[in-house]
């Protein structure tokens with residue numbers, strides 16, 4: 131008991147001197163010797179601008195090629211400044227947004243001027259890391275010569291395959307985006323992950339007074355952790371419990387869409403378009419690598435950030451268990467219970483709780499079945515089943531290129547409902563087809579059949595089952611006959627031989643009358659007593 135108390139105290143000291151979750155494991159001595167204790171851990175915050183790749187679009191948007199003059203909003207008639215890409219002293223290439231400025235020398239990327247007005251002056255800045263990151267403080271973009279009056283920040287969480295809006299910026303949110311203006315500090319806790327439009331960073335206050343545009347992270351954290359972030363435990367607890375909160379701060383790429391430059395607080399003055407352009411001197415992105423609480427270090431390896439995974443995990447984000455450590459399925463570490471969290475370590479296959487039940491990482495639980503005297507995995511995930519989660523569920527088949535412990539080991543059969551007998555398939559994914567259906571998934575028809583929510587044999591075609599008497603075959607389903615013919619293949623004339631068939635269309639009223647008369651005659655015959 132005492133030992134435990136001392137140990138906990140020690141841990142607490144460590145946690146408070148190191149900052150929270152900075153330690154993945156430590157060697158502690160117990161009565162049985164030294165053992166590793168494991169804790170939830172995460173890398174420190176870093177300045178991610180050092181690792182970002184910047185791309186600027188469209189290609190000709192950077193100024194200086196050809197060289198051009200520009201003026202400033204504050205000094206609109208002194209247009210002596212020059213941008214020249216071929217002169218290092220006068221060039222403003224994109225990398226000046228992420229350099230480390232020395233000796234107070236301001237360096238910035240700059241675009242061409244708005245000579246083409248009224249065509250909009252548009253520029254995209256795409257920042258990529260090829261790594262999941264989590265924001266730890268405000269993103270801050272520093273604009274020289276005025277902040278844009280309309281701008282969107284986007285983010286991607288899948289290395290640029292899909293994008294979503296992160297925040298809208300405008301001097302008039304209704305006018306630019308038809309969104310009511312909001313400030314982060316006014317958001318309710320439940321609305322903290324909302325994508326808002328803000329006017330705080332777009333209004334004209336003079337280009338030297340306020341240069342920064344922020345994406346506010348600190349103010350969002352403060353909603354849970356207090357104004358001085360004094361209660362981080364409360365934030366970490368929310369990170370675990372509030373849906374979408376952690377993902378809100380997670381990204382792999384950011385994109386700035388600059389839609390309208392600073393205007394100096396007035397309308398565009400067409401007689402001097404050389405004072406309108408974008409210039410960015412710095413983009414600060416304070417974040418940490420997302421390592422799923424399984425690493426305290428994140429290092430550059432072959433040009434890419436990589437979590438240094440502990441807890442027997444692996445992958446760029448420690449998002450998998452290492453080979454041979456898949457007795458349970460992988461889980462992210464947890465911030466709870468504070469202050470040290472839960473590591474959710476991957477354990478060696480076959481060693482889980484001494485029961486020797488291998489579930490290939492598809493289940494966390496085993497259960498002993500008394501009357502069979504076996505231990506079996508419970509609730510196999512990833513569409514597996516069986517005592518060791520070693521089979522695929524019905525309707526799934528084994529992925530030949532995946533190991534048994536791969537999450538993608540079972541592939542859905544995907545049998546076509548109309549074309550197949552049932553939704554099961556054989557070991558190579560072939561479904562069992564109904565008559566006339568074909569293909570691995572039974573979504574095709576054999577020759578001589580046509581598809582109409584299943585396969586049906588052709589009524590007509592261009593070879594054997596020809597429509598006759600000038601009829602045309604409609605999608606193998608029926609013959610469209612000329613008016614004088616009927617029958618499946620239009621083989622039958624509408625009127626029998628010997629009858630008067632001259633006026634096919636005027637035939638109907640007399641026929642109907644005839645029919646009525648015949649009926650009446652029959653009726654009369656039935657009613658008449660003999």
Ligand SMILES: *[C@@H]1O[C@H](CO)[C@@H](O)[C@H](O)[C@H]1NC(C)=O
Nearest residue numbers: 187188252253254293385387
């Ligand atoms: C900026 O990116 C958006 C979204 O992909 C795209 O629609 C737009 O055309 C891009 N603008 C420029 C100037 O490349």
Ligand SMILES: *[C@@H]1O[C@H](CO)[C@@H](O)[C@H](O)[C@H]1NC(C)=O
Nearest residue numbers: 259260261433434435436446
């Ligand atoms: C992104 O990172 C992964 C994992 O480190 C690496 O395999 C891949 O080559 C990287 N892609 C680029 C474009 O650098």
Ligand SMILES: *[C@@H]1O[C@H](CO)[C@@H](O)[C@H](O)[C@H]1NC(C)=O
Nearest residue numbers: 312316317318320321322324
């Ligand atoms: C918060 O979200 C609710 C809808 O979930 C919305 O009705 C309300 O206006 C929002 N409040 C603020 C301050 O954004």
Ligand SMILES: *[C@@H]1O[C@H](CO)[C@@H](O)[C@H](O)[C@H]1NC(C)=O
Nearest residue numbers: 166440441442475476477478
């Ligand atoms: C794997 O995790 C166990 C604890 O479950 C630990 O004792 C062992 O050192 C780890 N192995 C490696 C190679 O990290």
Ligand SMILES: *[C@@H]1O[C@H](CO)[C@@H](O)[C@H](O)[C@H]1NC(C)=O
Nearest residue numbers: 529531532533536538539541
């Ligand atoms: C089969 O497994 C491989 C290896 O894990 C994986 O890359 C692939 O996506 C899987 N195929 C399907 C259809 O899930």
Ligand SMILES: *[C@@H]1O[C@H](CO)[C@@H](O)[C@H](O)[C@H]1NC(C)=O
Nearest residue numbers: 555556557558559560561570
């Ligand atoms: C599945 O069925 C297809 C088509 O009938 C056949 O070619 C394949 O060999 C079968 N695979 C297995 C594992 O039975």
Ligand SMILES: [Ca+2]
Nearest residue numbers: 226237238411
């Ligand atoms: Ca700079």
